[in-house]
Amino acid sequence: MRTLGAAVLGLFLGLIAGALLTSAVARPLVDSGAIGDGHVSTGTGILLGMIMPVLGICGLVVAILIERHVRRDA
Secondary structure: OHHHHHHHHHHHHHHHHHHHHHHHHHHHHHHOOOOHHHOOOHHHHHHHHHHHHHHHHHHHHHHHHHHHHHHHHO
């Protein structure tokens, strides 16, 4: 049960980090006109859209690894 709690916490923290990173990257690109007059290409849109789920999964995996390491040391 402890591992499940750590996994859920890691998932949510990863998703929050992904949302913040997506906003931090996408807004300046669109506002500065670096992406053709505010239009996002398909490839860029896919990459920006993948940041949040990928960081969510990374957060989940890292949280489980940390929890197992802590449990092993205790």
